[in-house]
Amino acid sequence: MFGLIYGFWKYLFSKTEYFILILGLDHAGKTTLLEEIKTKYTKTPGLPHQNIIPTVGLNIARIVYEKVKLVFWDLGGQSQLRSIWDKYYADVHAVIYVIDSSDKERFDESKDELEAIIKHEKLQDVPILLFFNKQDLKEAESIEFLSSIFKSITSLSNQAASSSSSSTTSPTTTTAPIFISRSIQLQSLVALKGQGLEEGMAWLVDNLKKSSRIILQQE
Ligand SMILES: Nc1nc2c(ncn2[C@@H]2O[C@H](COP(=O)(O)OP(=O)(O)OP(=O)(O)O)[C@@H](O)[C@H]2O)c(=O)[nH]1
Numbered sequence: 704m705f706g707l708i709y710g711f712w713k714y715l716f717s718k719t720e721y722f723i724l725i726l727g728l729d730h731a732g733k734t735t736l737l738e739e740i741k742t743k744y745t746k747t748p749g750l751p752h753q754n755i756i757p758t759v760g761l762n763i764a765r766i767v768y769e770k771v772k773l774v775f776w777d778l779g780g781q782s783q784l785r786s787i788w789d790k791y792y793a794d795v796h797a798v799i800y801v802i803d804s805s806d807k808e809r810f811d812e813s814k815d816e817l818e819a820i821i822k823h824e825k826l827q828d829v830p831i832l833l834f835f836n837k838q839d840l841k842e843a844e845s846i847e848f849l850s851s852i853f854k855s856i857t858s859l860s861n862q863a864a865s866s867s868s869s870s871t872t873s874p875t876t877t878t879a880p881i882f883i884s885r886s887i888q889l890q891s892l893v894a895l896k897g898q899g900l901e902e903g904m905a906w907l908v909d910n911l912k913k914s915s916r917i918i919l920q921q922e
């Protein structure tokens with residue numbers, strides 16, 4: 704009980720810190736993105752790209768962006784590691800989902816994972832930033848094409864938003880979908896060079912400030 708009250712007091716009176724989970728299939732470029740974030744927004748450069756290996760545990764980056772404290776958590780995307788993703792869902796304010804724009808054979812797999820994220824009850828109010836990465840590759844699909852491919856998933860939020868509006872009046876009896884209206888942004892990215900990163904960050908922070916999600920940290 705004391706922990707809860709202390710957590711709430713800390714939330715109210717300390718400078719807010721936002722937690723952002725970076726997800727996506729293996730080889731999408733999540734860790735490359737994380738290291739680029741460190742290079743671009745901290746005084747300590749991230750790892751050289753050639754030294755980055757597939758993630759098994761958790762990589763963390765802390766930055767201050769326009770006076771807002773951000774903590775990024777980068778998890779492994781290999782299929783056997785995805786079962787731990789949801790352990791973090793209750794503790795994050797936003798999700799960055801990274802897609803390899805050149806990996807055509809796995810667009811469906813990536814869409815399935817994104818759909819599970821969008822529908823997850825613990826993530827129903829968090830902004831989601833979709834980074835279509837590796838736009839420097841000649842095999843990469845265009846943003847227009849990728850937007851149409853992923854539209855069936857990203858439009859889920861809007862569909863659910865209309866049916867969930869009735870649930871606000873009788874929340875205990877609703878059979879409406881568990882996912883509700885949220886902000887989703889589609890952004891092209893070249894994580895290797897940081898191209899598109901600034902645009903994504905600006906959108907993310909703007910939406911984090913608008914977000915009403917409160918996460919109480921017990922100590
Ligand atoms: N051409 C190109 N390659 C990239 C880009 N971003 C990442 N890569 C490459 O993609 C490969 C995978 O990158 P990682 O950052 O390790 O991918 P990951 O999503 O963290 O993978 P897991 O940790 O296994 O989940 C590496 O060879 C990167 O150099 C990019 O913008 N362009």
Ligand SMILES: [Mg+2]
Binds near residue numbers: 733735777
């Ligand atoms: Mg990784």
